[in-house]
Amino acid sequence: MILPSVLDVFKIGIGPSSSHTLGALKSGLFFRNRISGCDLTNSSVEVELCGSFALTGRGHLTDIAVVCGLNGLDVEKDGERFLEIYKTITDRGYIDINGFKIPFNPDKNIIWNKSFKNLSHPNTVRYRLIKNGTVIDKQEYHSIGGGMLEKETTNRNINEKACDFKDLNEIIAFCKKNGMDFVKFSDFFEEETYFNNKESINEQLKKRRKIMKQRIEKGLKTKGTLPGVLKLQRRAAKMFDEYVKNLRLWRMLSEEVTLTSIYAIAVAEENADGALIVTSPTSGSSGVLPAVLRTIQEKYRFGDDKIIDAMKVAGLIGSVVIKNGSIAGAKVGCQGEIGVACSMAAASACYLMDGTMEQIEFAAEIGLEHHLGLTCDPVAGLVQIPCIERNGAAAVSALNAANLALLSRAKHQISFDNAVKTMMEIGKDMNKKYKETSLGGLASIYKSR
Ligand code: SF4
Incomplete structure (x- = not known):
């Protein structure tokens, strides 16, 4: 592919x-x-x-x-x-x-x-x-x-002279040789391969960014019960109210950490409710990246164009995983969904904080590495437990991954590409009970309670 x-x-x-x-x-x-x-x-x-x-x-x-x-x-x-x-x-x-x-x-x-x-x-x-x-x-x-x-x-319209890249390592080498960063590379690759020029890609991404923002806003306001047998109550709006009313509750952690988690949960609840959503890279994990982007944009007041560029960086990470791995819970468990979402969000956060290409690669690697082995065991077959909270946890983890990469000058032993290979190995070995079948883990505990 x-x-x-x-x-x-x-x-x-x-x-x-x-x-x-x-x-x-x-x-x-x-x-x-x-x-x-x-x-x-x-x-x-x-x-x-x-x-x-x-x-x-x-x-x-x-x-x-x-x-x-x-x-x-x-x-x-x-x-x-x-x-x-x-x-x-x-x-x-x-x-x-x-x-x-x-x-x-x-x-x-x-x-x-x-x-x-x-x-x-x-x-x-x-x-x-x-x-x-x-x-x-x-x-x-x-x-x-x-x-x-x-x-x-396999049936898509691509340029006959389309360029292809094996993995992130090869992309970094190409960028260095040609004086590009990941954003310039993304624009170059889209045009060379898929006939998408920079303006059209920016327009498409703006449309997606708008939906991401709408999901956070609506999720922060909507209370009530999610569909399905669990009768799960939405929590993001209540948590946001608590946060605004009672600042004591978040003093243990930074304001950014608290809000990032709430934003991610807000989107994940919208997703669980069947709303219009932007996959990033999947719907079940669609809260992670929007939450991280919003937190950083609010804190550093980045313009929307810069956030669109950060989406291109995140998108590149997701593309490499789709090419060399999988983002399907049914194939590799939740490591391919929430793990990859965390990796993408960490890369975009690192980019926004002026990380080098190596630091961005490292942030993406940390984001994925610490979700390796994560199972997919959705209770009652709904994308609610553990999915909703897991978006909140992964969004916070992405900020931490970006921080660690920025602080450590990108020296590391395991590359992002090797983390993807490892994810696939683990996915192959993972029992099918933990691959979006609701036959094991939390799903079976719930059934037998
Ligand atoms: S647990 Fe399964 S359904 Fe839920 S987010 Fe993870 S991969 Fe998706």
């Missing part, structure tokens, strides 16, 4: 999960496109959710996302209304594909296959188009994390 674009890391999607909600939705859209030229009279569509999709799909709204995708949902325009749109589809009993009314009943047309047998990826969905009782077309999609599908990365 060629090094992904920064826009592959920061995607606009719907919560609560990038792989299980946004990726699932895209699979529906892809299959819809695939069959949209067919005569769909007397047709039906069967969807088989397999492996991790079947095990945690209900809590992650995978079924709902698939149906909305088949019906052609425009994520940026109508993403926030996807639950309402799903209800409309199921109430009327059909999916509309170019005017063909395809009868659809989720209880009959969606098959939940919890087995991992014969799966080449744990997040697999199979679609079958049936006409007059015969399967006339079928397609399988794999959601590889962060809302990306495997097919998406």
